[in-house]
Amino acid sequence: MFISCIKLSKKLIITLVSIIAVLLILFLIWYFAMFKQAISTSASNSSEDSSKSYIKWFEFNVPYNVLVKTSELDIKSHNENKDIKYNWIDIISYLACKYGNDFKRFKQSDLDNLVTKLNNGETMESITKDMKNYSYYFEGYSSVLAQFIGEYEIQKSNSESANLYTKVYGIKAFHPLAQNYSYSHYDDFGNSRSYGYKRLHFGNDLMGSIGTPVIAVESGIVEAVRLESVWWLESWHS
Numbered sequence: 001m002f003i004s005c006i007k008l009s010k011k012l013i014i015t016l017v018s019i020i021a022v023l024l025i026l027f028l029i030w031y032f033a034m035f036k037q038a039i040s041t042s043a044s045n046s047s048e049d050s051s052k053s054y055i056k057w058f059e060f061n062v063p064y065n066v067l068v069k070t071s072e073l074d075i076k077s078h079n080e081n082k083d084i085k086y087n088w089i090d091i092i093s094y095l096a097c098k099y100g101n102d103f104k105r106f107k108q109s110d111l112d113n114l115v116t117k118l119n120n121g122e123t124m125e126s127i128t129k130d131m132k133n134y135s136y137y138f139e140g141y142s143s144v145l146a147q148f149i150g151e152y153e154i155q156k157s158n159s160e161s162a163n164l165y166t167k168v169y170g171i172k173a174f175h176p177l178a179q180n181y182s183y184s185h186y187d188d189f190g191n192s193r194s195y196g197y198k199r200l201h202f203g204n205d206l207m208g209s210i211g212t213p214v215i216a217v218e219s220g221i222v223e224a225v226r227l228e229s230v231w232w233l234e235s236w237h238s
Helices: 002-051 062-078 088-099 110-121 134-145
Strands: 149-154 165-171 183-185 207-208 223-227 231-237
Touching: 062 088, 062 110, 062 149, 062 165, 088 110, 088 134
Parallel strands: none
Antiparallel strands: 149 165, 183 207, 223 231
């Protein structure tokens, strides 16, 4: 009888130890799962916080006539060395904020009133201080238009030396395809693309004929290209 009780106690102890071991393993699995989730949540929150620091998508809605009017104001004020020099991106951003980026609502009087305020000594900071979306539109339109107008150098036409240049202020952008060469074109910005992976097309393609001289839109180094159905730029840095 005594021996039987001892055997029973050993079995009970072994059973209890096994249960405790299983519970401990389950606890460790739960603990590490919660720890991993906490790290993932922290990383996700950090990613969300950083993602708020830049614009993910921006609609460029400025029509041609507004681009012409604002660029002429900018260029003329600088070339005539006026006391008040306009910045066309400031003006476009102000109008975008006023219209909710819907330039179908554009009125010449709104542009004239802004110019009048600037001429009377008001600054864009004071004029737009209560426009909460002004900085958003300024950042978006600056990302597109910042390099279009400014100061640059051109060679003097009456100079015999190739080293004589003069500074001018105006439109710096240029057409990337050589003059008098044919090309096809349509507005494909934002269209769906699936070559390589599914995505939106954040560009605007100009399809030049074979042999068309192409001018780089910015200085840089092409490190690699690949040929599949067409030539692709594999690696580039500026």
